[in-house]
Amino acid sequence: MTPELMQAGTRLKIEHEARLAASTGKTESGGRSASYGRLVQHGEPDFTQGVALYLDDITVSFDGFKALNALSLTINVGELRCIIGPNGAGKTTMMDVITGKTRPDAGRASFGSTIDLLRLRENEIATIGIGRKFQKPTVYEELSVFENLELALAADRRARASLFHRLSGQQLDRIGEILTLIHLKPSAQRTAGLLSHGQKQWLEIGMLLMQDPKLLLLDEPVAGMTDEETERTAELFLSLEGRHSLVVVEHDMKFVDQLTEGRKTVTVLHEGSVLAEGKLSEVQANDKVVEVYLGR
Numbered sequence: 001m002t003p004e005l006m007q008a009g010t011r012l013k014i015e016h017e018a019r020l021a022a023s024t025g026k027t028e029s030g031g032r033s034a035s036y037g038r039l040v041q042h043g044e045p046d047f048t049q050g051v052a053l054y055l056d057d058i059t060v061s062f063d064g065f066k067a068l069n070a071l072s073l074t075i076n077v078g079e080l081r082c083i084i085g086p087n088g089a090g091k092t093t094m095m096d097v098i099t100g101k102t103r104p105d106a107g108r109a110s111f112g113s114t115i116d117l118l119r120l121r122e123n124e125i126a127t128i129g130i131g132r133k134f135q136k137p138t139v140y141e142e143l144s145v146f147e148n149l150e151l152a153l154a155a156d157r158r159a160r161a162s163l164f165h166r167l168s169g170q171q172l173d174r175i176g177e178i179l180t181l182i183h184l185k186p187s188a189q190r191t192a193g194l195l196s197h198g199q200k201q202w203l204e205i206g207m208l209l210m211q212d213p214k215l216l217l218l219d220e221p222v223a224g225m226t227d228e229e230t231e232r233t234a235e236l237f238l239s240l241e242g243r244h245s246l247v248v249v250e251h252d253m254k255f256v257d258q259l260t261e262g263r264k265t266v267t268v269l270h271e272g273s274v275l276a277e278g279k280l281s282e283v284q285a286n287d288k289v290v291e292v293y294l295g296r
């Protein structure tokens with residue numbers, strides 16, 4: 001481990017322990033981090049402390065095998081974080097915990113500093129501002145690109161009935177903005193089933209963006225894309241950074257390099273916990289990381 005990485009690790013540990021102290025009530029009342037001790041089930045997420053997602057000591061066991069083993073991770077508001085790790089490291093299980101698909105045996109998970117994700121159902125989590133993109137694109141193949149975005153306008157199912165109602169000027173503007181962002185404006189009237197794989201991925205990301213999620217979870221978004229599509233996807237994600245927090249699980253190191261721009265933090269998962277965190281160049285030089293992952 002490089003000295004910089006050790007320093008980063010120490011800093012994270014101190015920050016983490018401060019939050020943990022706050023979560024167990026060992027903090028001055030009303031202190032800056034005190035709200036971690038007051039996780040609530042419902043209500044508006046609180047992002048004023050700069051935290052979008054907080055996982056603390058999460059353990060998930062499948063028949064005694066720990067897919068996640070005391071995993072702790074903090075994602076800041078507006079941050080773009082890449083998560084890498086070998087097959088079976090626990091990346092998908094982590095996403096499943098965040099989205100309520102899998103319940104952990106132990107630990108805490110909050111959205112912002114107050115919403116207790118572990119007490120919400122999967123469908124509730126989908127509507128509070130967490131969007132998840134699975135590896136395979138899932139768009140409505142028989143509908144046009146525009147109609148797909150229109151369908152995604154509202155988060156709840158009732159909106160589906162309104163497919164053919166007149167869109168407000170504001171809604172049309174929003175669809176136009178997203179079409180530009182995902183490079184599909186010229187294909188707005190095209191049937192989604194005729195799009196390339198990369199275009200379908202962008203469309204699905206656009207559909208998630210229609211709901212303006214605070215946190216986007218993206219599982220291997222560039223798998224199967226051409227180099228040009230991969231590059232455009234990197235540009236898209238970089239343009240989303242700041243307004244949204246993005247957690248990108250990815251095996252493609254060139255893509256991770258583009259996204260992290262030589263300065264952002266990359267998290268390496270291994271055997272269900274964080275093996276290393278730091279800049280891509282740092283984790284790539286980390287002996288433990290080389291051994292378990294990059295040197296395969």
Ligand SMILES: Nc1ncnc2c1ncn2[C@@H]1O[C@H](COP(=O)(O)OP(=O)(O)OP(=O)(O)O)[C@@H](O)[C@H]1O
Pocket residue numbers: 062066067085086087088089090091092093094
């Ligand atoms: N439902 C399950 N029952 C039993 N074991 C499971 C289950 N889900 C995941 N696992 C195991 O947990 C470990 C972590 O799996 P997970 O899919 O989270 O890893 P991953 O990092 O996403 O891997 P990959 O990069 O291959 O997608 C693996 O060993 C996997 O076999």
